[in-house]
Amino acid sequence: MIKADLCVIGSGAGGGMVAREAARAGLEVVVLEEGPAIPTAEMTQREDDMLPKLFFDGGGRTTADGAINVLSGRGLGGSTVHNTNLCKRAPDDVLASWNVDGWTARDLAPHYEVVERDLSVTRIEESRINRNNALLRLGTEKLGWRGAVLSHNRKGCVGSGFCELGCSFDAKQNAVKVLLPDAVRHGARIYTEHRAEQLIIEKGRVVGVRATHRGQTVEVRAPVCLSGSAIGSALLARRSKLPDPSRKMGRTLRLHPGVALAGVFPDAVEAFSGIPQSYECTELLDTSGRDPDRRAWIVPVFAHPVGLASMLPGFGAAHMRMMRLYPRLAVFVAMLHDESAGSIEVDGDRPRIEYALNAADQHALRHGMRGVARLLFAAGAERVVVPFSRPLELDSVHDVDALLQHRYRPLDPLLTAVHPMGTLPLGAVVDERGAWRGLEGLWVADSSLFPTSLGGPPQLTVYAAAHKIAGHLVEQLGHA
């Protein structure tokens, strides 16, 4: 049995931050991580090698109906190991819509400032914007739309373009590089390949967790902070049959489902090299939620051959003809600021992700697709490939309105999600301090907390939220 002042389950943006802050405050901290630690030297930049190491189900995790490929990270550092380093504060009106005490943009500002300083967040230099991103910028400017260069947490980046397979150059200023080493310096103990199976509850209080490590049961006795992602934390909460007065535990999943369209350009784009995502188009993103046509956040996306092959529709010789255009393709994704609410169900020892796009999101998706097609043509694309189950190629900007007529059904178009969130929301399942309602000794600090979709990259807000919750948690445990 392991005893500690705090057990943090998960080692990504949320868990890494809570572990560091709690350890710095003098608490004896234990971190349990389900996946392995992957040293930088083992980041081979090969998809066949890295996908199984970095992602659940070898990168093939999907919603229960198979409609959305949900990429969720596993291993020490969680999704901060394979994300593309985008750092953007949550939109003010999204935070305002949460209507939770202490969670306005003003309240979160000091926490964002700490994260931005500690993770060396800076705006991407002009000279480092690769052609895929420059084309999104060109399209945005030609249409007179709103867009901006993004900030990232990278230092010493060589621009290899393999961020989503883990950084071979140790340039990501993430949980593994910055937070966990600091936590360990302050006495935290990290146990990798330890899967949390069940929270231990005694007399209305969480007193520990039962985990498994290579078939052996390990018990940790300590108050617990759930930081195992919106999927993992909700799964553990449901498996542990935690009290749920709000009846929202695991039931308000948002995903930012995204559809990627490829533009064929007359000359080389070589989107596979350089920093993958440095520019965003926000013209079609009204985070106030008032405009049903404008709920798509648009960024460039690209992948190495296996990933791109899966993004492009069809199969056989016709698919290969598209693959041959690889160096001339620019790809943009429209990610939905979604309203549909899915759920995490317990399916043996695995999560079953139930999620269906509601009518409003299907509508927003069609407008997002049209927006992406317009941007690609404005940037000079000769044609645009749309990932419908019956592959569609648009030859002219005059054809883009046809996308508004598309009747959505699962896998038509192909959708991918990289931002699961909202399964244990603030103000409902947990209080404004991140503490579980109706149970002592349990906090949540990861993207599960968000009461709504974020409408932008979540990692900075996860780090900041965890920093805020760590303060509450330390205050309470320090006085215990």
Add this chain to the structure above:
Amino acid sequence: MSEGPPSSSRRRLLRVGLFGSALLAGAAVIGRNVSGYVLPRGLPSPTVLSVREVVILAAVVERICATDGPDAPRPDGYAIASWLDGYIAGLDVPLRRDLSALLSLLEHGSALFRLGATRFSHMSTDEQDRTLADWCDSRLDVRRQGFQALRALAFLGYYRDDRTFALLGYPGPMVARR
């Protein structure tokens, strides 16, 4: 703002799920009782897939990754299926079970939908392409889902091969070039 999936969607998913499960279960039973599958000489015995599943998967790979010209590396279905066997061994048991049922449904399912249809692995390449195209754009969610799962595996097995990189104008991993 909705608090859960709309009830109509929930019913639709349930219906598709039950129908899909019935199809998959039926196909799995048929698959277990049909033999006559042999691997080419020299191919190692599979770890988690059966010989029958390797044969079906090899046929799938060769059509999904069919080339458009002689300069493209020919997809060696058996070699790729054999490599995929190792990849699949790393997946959770429920996923492996689903894949096994899916391969059976593809192999024998055409007989459920078309009178006189033969096994997928025994079809001509044109028939295989037609079957895959049917699955790709099927009215049944479970077939579209199955098609995408097989497509993802086939592309993983094919485009992981460095010999495809030149075709794509892709330089490959930077760490290997340093």
